[in-house]
C-alpha cells in the first residue's frame with residue numbers, strides 16, 4: 001500500500017488526539033499491520049507523544065506490529081465452536097501450517113489467528129480465510145480448504 | 151430532505167411514506183445477519199434481484215431474522231412465508247411464488263417467541279430510515295419531547311422496571327436518575343455495543359438489523375437525563391454493523407431527528423461512534439469510558455459510579471444495546487403495558503443467542519419468565535444429533551452452568567443468578583452429555599486469562615494459577631488438594647480483583663463445582 005492512503009487517513013483526523021484509536025484501526029484495516037513509520041506519522045499528525053501511540057498499538061490485540069501473510073486464517077475458538085470441536089480443528093491447522101496463533105510463515109503465505117467469536121455460531125466450528133467462512137469444518141476438511149490459497 | 155421541525159412534520163412525513171407503499175405488493179426480505187452473510191446470502195440477493203427485476207417485486211436486504219441455523223433465510227411478505235437454506239438457484243421459484251414456503255407463525259423456532267425487539271428486522275432495510283419511520287419509528291421520541299417532561303420519561307422507565315441487558319441486570323431508571331442528578335455542567339449517554347462475550351450475537355443482530363431502534367432509545371434517554379452528547383461503542387470487526395450505524399446517524403441528522411434543535415423542540419444532541427479493538431475488558435463500563443477518551447481500556451475501582459464520574463469525569467450513563475432498544479416501546483405503549491410482560495423482578499422480553507449443541511442456533515426473543523425448556527427444546531429444537539442434554543451455560547466466561555435437571559427454571563435475572571448461572575448478556579450455550587465440565591471451566595478461564603488487562607495482581611496472577619490447576623486436571627495430572635486450592639483461589643479473586651472481570655472470572659468454575667463436583671473429583675486419582 002502506498003503511503004498516500006495513510007496520508008488520507010491522517011488528513012481526516014489531523015490535530016485530533018481523541019481519534020488515535022480510530023486512526024490506528026483505519027491504518028490496520030488498510031495495511032493489515034502498523035509499520036513503525038506509520039506510528040511516527042500518526043504521533044505527529046494527531047499531536048500525541050509516540051509513546052502513547054505505541055502504548056495503544058501494543059495494548060490492543062487487533063493491532064499487529066508485524067507484517068501479515070497474504071492470507072489470514074482465523075480459527076474461531078468461541079464457546080460454541082469450542083464445544084463443537086474447535087480445538088481439534090486448530091490442532092490440524094497448526095500441524096498443516098506449522099504456525100502457532102499469532103504467527104506468520106516465512107514465505108508470508110498464511111497468518112494464523114484464533115479467538116474472537118464472530119457471531120456466526122450456527123456455522124461452527126469454522127475457519128475463516130480472508131473473510132470467507134468455511135462452515136462446519138472437520139480436521140479432515142482442513143487440507144482441502146487451505147490448498148485453495150497460495 | 152428538509153429537516154423536520156415539529157411533531158406534526160414527522161407525522162406528515164410518515165403518512166407520506168406509508169401512502170407511497172402498497173401493503174399488498176410482494177417484498178422478498180433476505181437476511182444478511184452474521185450467520186446468513188457468512189453463508190453467502192449476498193449471492194442469493196443477486197439472484198433474487200435478477201429474477202425480481204422482471205416483475206414488480208422488491209428485494210430487501212435486512213438484518214438477522216433469527217434462525218441462523220437454517221440460513222440463508224428469506225421471508226416473503228405479505229403472508230410472511232419463510233424459505234430456509236436458500237440457494238441462488240431457488241430464486242426463480244421464490245419470485246414466481248411456486249416454491250413452497252412455511253408461514254412464519256407455523257415455524258416452531260418462531261412460534262414460541264415474542265419478538266417485540268427483533269420482530270421488525272425482516273421488514274427493515276437498515277440503511278433506510280424510511281423503513282423504520284413507516285413502522286412508527288421516532289413516534290416515541292416525538293411523544294417524549296412534546297407530550298412529556300424529562301421527569302415523566304424517567305418515571306416511566308423506572309415504573310417499567312427495565313433492567314440492564316448487558317450483564318448486571320441493574321435497573322436502568324435508577325442509573326438514569328443518578329446520572330441526571332449528579333452535579334455537573336455536562337453529562338453523557340453511551341451505547342455499549344461491544345458484545346465481546348463469545349457465543350453472544352444478539353446485540354449485533356439487533357443493532358445491525360435495526361439501528362434506529364437503538365438510536366431512538368438513546369435520544370430519548372439523553373433528553374430525560376439532560377445529555378447533549380452521546381457515544382456509541384461498538385465492534386470494529388463487523389463492517390455491516392459500522393456501516394448501518396453510521397448511515398443511521400447521518401439519516402437521522404438529515405431529518406432533524408438528531409443534531410441541533412431536534413424536531414424543533416430546542417433539544418440538541420449529537421452522537422459519536424467509537425470502536426473497541428478486540429479486547430474483552432473494554433466492554434466493562436469504566437474501561438470502555440477510558441477507551442472513548444483515547445486511553446488504554448483499564449478498569450478502575452467503582453467507589454464512585456461511572457454514572458456520577460465517567461468519561462472525562464462527567465456523569466456518564468452507559469446502557470447495553472438491548473436496554474436502549476427497549477426504551478421507545480416503554481414510552482409509546484406505557485410502563486404498565488411493559489411491566490405486564492415477564493416476572494415479578496424481570497420485565498419485558500429478552501434476546502437469547504442460542505449456540506453449542508443445539509439443533510437451531512440463532513437469536514430468539516422470549517418474554518422473561520419463559521422456562522428454559524421452551525427455549526432449548528421448543529425453540530431450539532433440542533440437542534443436536536439427538537444426544538442427551540447435559541448442561542446449559544449462561545453468560546459466557548463470567549457466567550455459569552446448570553445441569554439438565556434444572557431445565558424448568560424460568561428465564562429470570564434473579565432465579566438464574568441464585569443458581570449460579572446469571573443470564574449475563576443472554577448467550578445460552580447448550581452442552582450435550584459428551585461435554586467435559588472440567589475442560590469448560592478451563593476454557594473460560596483461559597479466555598479470561600488472556601483478556602485480563604494485568605493492572606491488578608489478584609486477577610493477573612490468580613486466574614493464571616487457577617488455569618494451571620485446571621489444565622493439569624484435564625491432562626490427567628490432577629492432584630490431591632487441587633479442588634480446595636481452586637475454591638480458595640476463586641474466593642480470593644472473587645473478593646480482591648479490581649473489576650468484574652476478575653471478580654466473576656471464577657463464576658463458571660464455581661457453578662461447575664456446585665453442580666458437577668463429581669466430575670472434578672473424578673480427575674483426582676486416588677493417592678494422586
Ligand SMILES: Cc1cc2nc3c(=O)[nH]c(=O)nc-3n(C[C@H](O)[C@H](O)[C@H](O)COP(=O)(O)O)c2cc1C
Pocket residue numbers: 313314315316317318319320322342343344345346347430431432433434435436468469470471473474575649650651
Ligand atoms: C469484562 C466485562 C465485559 C463486559 N462486556 C460488556 C459488553 O460487551 N456489552 C455490555 O453491554 N456490557 C458489558 N459489560 C457490562 C458493563 O460493564 C455494563 O454493566 C453494562 O454495559 C451496563 O449496561 P446495562 O445496565 O444496560 O446492562 C461487561 C462487563 C465486564 C466486567
